[in-house]
Amino acid sequence: MFTIRQALPADLATVREIGIASYVAHFAELWQNPQELQAFLAKDFSAEALSGSLQSNQTCWLLAYEDGTPIGFAKLNLDSLLAATATTGAELQKIYFLPGFAGRGYGEQLYAEVQRRAIEQRQTLLWLDVLKSNLAAQRFYQRQGMAVVGEDSYTSVSQSVEMWVMAKNL
Numbered sequence: 001m002f003t004i005r006q007a008l009p010a011d012l013a014t015v016r017e018i019g020i021a022s023y024v025a026h027f028a029e030l031w032q033n034p035q036e037l038q039a040f041l042a043k044d045f046s047a048e049a050l051s052g053s054l055q056s057n058q059t060c061w062l063l064a065y066e067d068g069t070p071i072g073f074a075k076l077n078l079d080s081l082l083a084a085t086a087t088t089g090a091e092l093q094k095i096y097f098l099p100g101f102a103g104r105g106y107g108e109q110l111y112a113e114v115q116r117r118a119i120e121q122r123q124t125l126l127w128l129d130v131l132k133s134n135l136a137a138q139r140f141y142q143r144q145g146m147a148v149v150g151e152d153s154y155t156s157v158s159q160s161v162e163m164w165v166m167a168k169n170l
Helices: 009-030 034-044 047-055 106-120 135-143
Strands: 002-006 059-066 069-082 087-097 125-131 147-155 160-169
Touching: 002 106, 009 034, 009 047, 009 059, 009 069, 009 087, 047 059, 059 106, 069 106, 069 125, 087 106, 106 125, 106 135, 125 135, 125 147, 135 160
Parallel strands: 087 125
Antiparallel strands: 002 059, 059 069, 069 087, 125 160, 147 160
16 A cells, blocks of 8 residues: 655654665666765765755655555655746655656655645645656656746766756646
C-alpha cells in the first residue's frame, strides 16, 4: 500500500539516504567530474542543510512509503521566487524515488499531495526546474497541467546543465 506523510526532523537520516541513493541512481551520469558530484551530494544532503530544511516552516518534506518502507520523497519550498515570471509560489524542488519504484503511478499520487499542500498554504503557483534532457519527466509534469515558462541552468566548476522551468497556476 502506498502512503505519504510529512517528514519530521527525526526523519533526517531517512531523507538523506533516499536523497543520495535516488540522486546517484538517476543523475550521476550527468556529472563529468566524480569529485564535483560527491561535493554536491555532501552539501545538498548534509545533516546541517537537511536539519534546517526539515525544521523550516517555509519547506514541506513529504515521505512516500510502500508497505511501510520509505521509497521516495518530495521537497516543496513555499513563497519561492520564480525568476522567469517575477512571481512567487511553491517550488517543487525535489521529487525522488528510489530505483525500482518509479513508473508505478506513485509520482502522480505524490505530486497530487504536493499540489494539495501548496494550495493549503495559499500558494497561487507551483513551479519547478526539469532537465531539458529528461523528456519523461517533462511529459509527466505536462500531464499534471504544468507548462514551460522559461529556461535555467545549473553550473558547476566543470560543466553546465540546461533546464526548463515549468509552472502551473493553482
